[in-house]
Amino acid sequence: MTSTTHSNRASGEPSRPRSRSPRATAAAGGLHPFGVLILLGGAFLPIMDFFITNVALPSINASLHASPASLELVIAGYGVSYASLLVLGGRLGDRYGRQRLFLAGLVGFIVASLACGIAPTIGVLIGARIVQGATAALLIPQVLATFHHVLEHERKARALALYGATSGIAAVVGQLVGGLLVSANIAGTSWRPIFLVNVPIGLVVLLVAARIVPATRSPHPLGVDLPGTVLFAATLTVLLVPLAEGHSLGWPTWCWLLLVLAFVLGAATFAVEKRKEDHGEVPLLPPSLLRLPSMSRGLVMVLLFSIGFGAFMFIFALTVQDGLHEDALHGGLAILPMALLFLAGSLVAPKVIGRLGRGALTVGALVQLAGLGWLVAIVVTDWPHVSLWSMAVPLALVGAGQSMLFAGLFRSVLADVPTHLAGIGSGVLITLQQSGLALGVATLGTLYLSIAPHSAAHAFAGVEYVQMALVALLAVGAVALPRLTGDR
Incomplete structure (x- = not known):
């Protein structure tokens, strides 16, 4: 044993993982x-x-x-x-x-x-x-x-x-x-x-x-909440299946019945989870978490963000390939400016949020809003001769704005969650995020597919107008979130 090891133990300094091999660590x-x-x-x-x-x-x-x-x-x-x-x-x-x-x-x-x-x-x-x-x-x-x-x-x-x-x-x-x-x-x-x-x-x-x-x-x-898991999964399924299938099938009666059933199952899920929590158990989705300001306000914003994000990624790929008749390679490369600015924004987001607090979310929303507006203007004005190069800068703005919103929302939602419920709070957050992504594809994706056969440009613009409205709500709603570092 080396003298360095002795001195580390004597001083109470923990050994550094970097000094060991990954397997030994x-x-x-x-x-x-x-x-x-x-x-x-x-x-x-x-x-x-x-x-x-x-x-x-x-x-x-x-x-x-x-x-x-x-x-x-x-x-x-x-x-x-x-x-x-x-x-x-x-x-x-x-x-x-x-x-x-x-x-x-x-x-x-x-x-x-x-x-x-x-x-x-x-x-x-x-x-x-x-x-x-x-x-x-x-x-x-x-x-x-x-x-x-x-x-x-x-x-x-x-x-x-x-x-x-x-x-x-x-x-x-x-x-x-x-x-x-x-x-x-x-x-x-x-x-x-x-x-x-x-x-x-x-x-x-x-x-x-x-x-x-x-x-x-x-x-x-914690115990496994089987009734809550089954009810929640059933609620999501009967909600998203008719939303995805309804348009192409002409909205048969069973689609409307499933949508009604989704509300019934949602209410049953809440009731079952509340009863378990009232009896001292920790359910899959604790209703008490929803009473925390950060969760009640932040989760709504995460849902809106995820709906818009999921729909954008879905319809942009279809617009470039089916509408502009580009191949999959150019469809993938078209999104590169957004990817690069999302990466850059993710790296600087913690510092910006530390300096501006909730204001960083508003700035991010406004930057994304500007990018989306610019993108829609290019598609509608230049269609069907839209250059992928012409979309690079607005896509970069969209990526930069999304990165700031993404980082800020995830940080603010968990601000009020007690330490012993941090894992559950994180799970609820990611669950709602994924639900929003799927919901965006099923709803705004269906809207796009219903308009695209007549005009892909107007289908893209129509969906993006909805997303712009969602982003505008995020810009305003940021002031209602819990204070972050940098707020005065």
Whole structure:
């Protein structure tokens, strides 16, 4: 034993994870910086997969002869199963071990990705996407929970900031990577590599994570709220299915009945969760959290942001490919300015929020609003001869504004949540975010698909006017959020 080790122990200074190998750090119950990157890599794949499919939709349609409603379900089906099971995934990790659930979820995600990649029909693809979303819900919560449990102080703050940046960047980069893979048409496989690429990458993450991610679990795990999980999943399903299928089917009676049933199930979910909480239990979605100012106000804003973000990514890919007749490669490259500014904005957002407080959210909303307005003006004025280069600067503004909103909203929503409910609060936040993404595709995506056959330009503009209204509400609503560092 070296004198340095003796002096560190004598002074009470903890040993630094960087001085050990990743495997030795994990064996000692710590998380090496490389382990942080591996966990982020595991989280990157499921988040990217929600969006990577957007640029492949025309190719999937041509290959599998899918209806517009089926294409929406390829996106929304993943989002519904993902959102429904996120909180449950977190609780299972607390009870049975986070590393174990991370690895199990990753194995399931790899298998489901393989099934998506070889799907012979659109029905099989939708089913595999639902399974893919469910396995992602087992994987994702373990990343944040491990960071909270193992890391401290600056290392925890840095890891959480990297997670926020990763989740946002994965959304934008997904469409770029999807465009590259579809255009490459590897061995004539068209869209299939966007799912198959998860297999080798996932296997690498799996093998490394098994060796360098520490095994942790909660000393006091919460029980699994099976009734709440089933009711919440059923509510999301009966809400989104008619919204996605109604237009193409001419709004049959069963669609309207399902929408009514969604309200009934929503009310039943609230009643069951409130009863469990009144009896001293911790339900899947604690109603008491909704009474906190940060949650009640912030979650509404997260929902509005996510609806607009999910819809934008969906319709932009269709507008560029189906409307402007660009290939998937150019469809993916078109989003690159937005990706680059989202990345840059994510890196500077903590400092800007620290200086401006809630004002940073208002600034971000206004910047995004300017970008969206400029983008709509270009599409409507120059159609059908819209240059992708002409959209670069407004897309960059949209990405910069979104990055500020994304970072600020996630930070403010959890401002009032008690420490012992932080994990549940995070789960509720991510659940609502994913629900909003799927809802945006099902609602504003349906609006776009209903107008696009007549005029893709006006369909794009119509949806973006709705999104601009949502962003304007975010700009105004930011003043109602809890105070952040920098507020006076």
